């Protein structure tokens with residue numbers, strides 16, 4: 001039997017360095033830190049891309065965009081997300097809904113939530129009401145609590161897409 005709904009999960013983390021803002025879901029949130037990484041270090045986009053690729057059985061972000069390739073250095077993660085969505089659709093699936101949790105002591109996501117939801121929804125080809133983003137602290141515990149970086153968990157639901 002072929003399932004008519006698939007669910008994928010993705011996780012990502014990035015280390016903080018001194019900076020002027022954290023890029024999350026394609027939105028630069030003002031902060032005294034930035035995330036470091038090979039691409040633009042957008043943990044929401046990376047976790048969500050992995051959720052989409054995982055749910056559709058297409059591998060993971062590391063396979064699709066190897067960090068050994070120069071073209072992926074500093075790469076726009078919204079663009080990577082869009083390319084992953086196109087690949088998912090070509091494989092007969094499409095995003096229906098996504099739910100995302102960012103675990104970080106700083107910055108606060110709340111005021112930027114509507115912008116992030118809009119940006120991600122546009123990349124996924126769904127409505128902002130179908131994308132949720134939630135911020136949590138780690139209650140001061142561990143590496144996240146010490147402010148060394150942030151983590152992100154994303155879940156995406158996929159439904160069959162008409163093959164073109």
Ligand code: MG
Nearest residue numbers: 012013043046
């Ligand atoms: Mg990443």
